[in-house]
Amino acid sequence: MSLTGTPFFLTSITLLIVAVVLPLALWGRIAGPPLVRGLARLLMLLFAQVTAITVVFVLVNNANNLYDTWGDLLGTDSHVAAAKDLGPDGMGGQQIKNEPKQIQRFRPADDPRVGPGVQRTDLKGRISGVIGEVYVWLPPQYNDPAYRNKKFPVVELLPGYPGSAKTWFGSLHAAEQLQPLMQRGLVKPAILVAPRTDLLAGADTGCVNVPGQVNADSWLTVDVRKMVIDNFRAGDKPDSWALAGYSAGAHCAAKLALSHPDRYRAGVAMSGYNDPALERDSLAGKDPKLRIESNPMHILKSANAAGKPPRTALYVSGAAGDGYQAGIGLRGLAKPPTTVTVQLIPANAGGHTMVVWRHQVPEIFRWLGMYLRA
Structure with missing residues (x-):
């Protein structure tokens, strides 16, 4: 999936909505020992943070076309066959x-x-x-x-x-x-x-x-x-x-x-x-x-x-x-x-x-x- 394409943008927005809704719906309904409940709530907060950062990145990247593909961002694509x-x-x-x-x-x-x-x-x-x-x-x-x-x-x-x-x-x-x-x-x-x-x-x-x-x-x-x-x-x-x-x-x-x-x-x-x-x-x-x-x-x-x-x-x-x-x-x-x-x-x-x-x-x-x- 391209980093600058519409599918990735819509996916990041969808995940952000899910990240916001999950804590509201499940925060007080999580069962189990205190440690389990605390860990589950921490994971939901981290998920919300990551998705929020992702949306900001996508907006900035789309506006400036900095990275076109995942390979560009992660440095995994090779574009040199010989030199x-x-x-x-x-x-x-x-x-x-x-x-x-x-x-x-x-x-x-x-x-x-x-x-x-x-x-x-x-x-x-x-x-x-x-x-x-x-x-x-x-x-x-x-x-x-x-x-x-x-x-x-x-x-x-x-x-x-x-x-x-x-x-x-x-x-x-x-x-x-x-x-x-x-x-x-x-x-x-x-x-x-x-x-x-x-x-x-x-x-x-x-x-x-x-x-x-x-x-x-x-x-x-x-x-x-x-x-x-x-x-x-x-x-x-x-x-x-x-x-x-x-x-x-x-x-x-x-x-x-x-x-x-x-x-x-x-x-x-x-x-x-x-x-x-x-x-x-x-x-x-x-x-x-x-x-x-x-x-x-x-x-x-x-x-x-x-x-x-x-x-x-x-x-x-x-x-x-x-x-x-x-x-x-x-x-x-x-x-x-x-x-x-x-x-x-x-x-x-x-x-x-x-x-x-x-x-x-x-x-x-x-x-x-x-x-x-x-």
Whole structure:
């Protein structure tokens, strides 16, 4: 049973009702020695406490899509089949153009809270060795006969940590907000792709490749990207692709966009950070070498020093002390053709929460429309 599904929510509510009714109905009717009666009453109280805590957890989890499955919560699911050393380009000496197409079967998302039109597939990454679900939403123009020969740009959506791949659809209501705007021509139509990013138990991968542990970078920038191109009318050039994330996902969006200008044109980072060590469970943050190499500021400095500033557009938003300074730092390093737009979020806007990021969805997609081309 999914942790974010309606059945689990209804089950927890039912158990809470039972936990409240039981003591009222049986408290004075329990027979037996005093020790037995006391133990029975204690168990009823503990049952009531546990069910109350469970309901609170379910409400918070449903609102923020932190844990999607029991395996995510307990750390029992493995999403890494292999983690070979893939080298600096994350390809392991292979050429993506030589890889056969990976045609997938899609089914409607099993959670009604993500809204209509969201599809899901379970992908086995051929390059990365990662196994995980990927959610896809197609813009309203996709099935319009007038667009039957048209390709569409793609935006990969990354959640925070911990975070479900469904968060952008379930908590941020991205598809629900964008569909009418795309229909009215106020936002450029784009395919939305939300892949799993929680790949290791109790660890934020930081979207890096760590031989022997996980190839999260290659999962997101190679396997997921190729799968979408193979299965949909998606553009295959860098100008057709962007990343958007919040919190830990914001760090990933900026890092991956700057690291792979040959794959992405733009990145959106909401309430993120540059130093991966700011996320205590980050694999990159715990490794001195990776901590430096995966910092977007280091990536940009290195590219500038090599005389190759990336053709990357970044949009960084955040409140003071929560992403804004990270954006200012990147903007100070940007040299053409790199551009960095920084948006200050008022301190009273709502903090580091879904409400703040949800309100930014239309704005960031209008901004993305200036850079994405099919």
